[in-house]
Amino acid sequence: MKNQVGPPVTGNDFFGRKKELMQAWDLLDNGNHLLLPAPRRVGKTSFVLQLRKDAQKHDWKAIYFNVEDGSDETGFMRMFVDALKKEENWFKKSAKNTFDSIGKIMSSLEAEVEVQGVKTTLKWSNAAKSDLKRELEKLLEDTGKCLIIIDELPVLLSRLANIPEGKGRVGDFLHWLRSFRQNPDSEIRWIFCGSISMDTFAERLGITKTINDLYSFFTGCF
Ligand SMILES: Nc1ncnc2c1ncn2[C@@H]1O[C@H](COP(=O)(O)OP(=O)(O)OP(=O)(O)O)[C@@H](O)[C@H]1O
Ligand SMILES: [Mg+2]
Numbered sequence: 001m002k003n004q005v006g007p008p009v010t011g012n013d014f015f016g017r018k019k020e021l022m023q024a025w026d027l028l029d030n031g032n033h034l035l036l037p038a039p040r041r042v043g044k045t046s047f048v049l050q051l052r053k054d055a056q057k058h059d060w061k062a063i064y065f066n067v068e069d070g071s072d073e074t075g076f077m078r079m080f081v082d083a084l085k086k087e088e089n090w091f092k093k094s095a096k097n098t099f100d101s102i103g104k105i106m107s108s109l110e111a112e113v114e115v116q117g118v119k120t121t122l123k124w125s126n127a128a129k130s131d132l133k134r135e136l137e138k139l140l141e142d143t144g145k146c147l148i149i150i151d152e153l154p155v156l157l158s159r160l161a162n163i164p165e166g167k168g169r170v171g172d173f174l175h176w177l178r179s180f181r182q183n184p185d186s187e188i189r190w191i192f193c194g195s196i197s198m199d200t201f202a203e204r205l206g207i208t209k210t211i212n213d214l215y216s217f218f219t220g221c222f
Helices: 018-029 044-054 073-085 095-110 126-141 153-161 166-181 198-205
Strands: 034-036 061-066 112-115 118-121 146-151 188-193
Touching (some): 044 188, 061 073, 073 153, 073 166, 153 166, 153 198, 166 188, 166 198
Parallel strands (some): 146 188
16 A cells, blocks of 8 residues: 555555545435535545445445536536447447537537637537536436446536626536436436535535535544
8 A cells, every 4th residue: 555645645655535435425325416525635526436446335326527627617517528429338329429519519509600700619509508418317217326436516506607607607607517417317426525615616606506415424634
């Protein structure tokens, strides 16, 4: 075992947390979505990477992606879709068409248009949002029990909140993510963690309603 300070630890370098891991699987099996609001550098990323590693043993699939380099909704989606594409053996052959449809919607969102002489990209419109949701749900139907682990979302959202009309977009985006969690038949569970706590962030923006369905796991010292 390396005594390593710095990046998240995996494999033999990861130790302890047995009780917390068992609790997390129990909560997930009981239908909860998790929020890890622990303070900085306590091992959140290492912990969720261990959950991903153990997923198969618990009869779950799992993807992990870190969105700290993203700056908006489309950036988030790119990273989500890339993470799903890496797991091509999870999906039926027909999923290729769904990935293609998602690709088309994404390209239309990223295409530059000129409005009054200024180059801009198209808005994350309601139509695009519902099309993407429909296509993503179609894809995720194939996976069965699946954890979607998202690291550092508040970093991306803080960036988005700082642009004109950004705060509203953050609220809309968190509502959109919440809408996936409202389907009682879904076998998808979402886990959020990061170096900025999502609950503090949402509270500051007055949008705690968008995340109040998440189970806050390990408050205090982890
Ligand atoms: N289970 C563990 N076993 C061994 N070392 C650990 C464990 N968890 C965390 N560490 C140590 O703590 C450091 C920080 O871990 P990690 O990056 O997972 O924390 P974090 O809470 O995600 O941090 P940040 O808030 O910066 O995102 C690691 O570099 C490692 O040295
Ligand atoms: Mg981390």
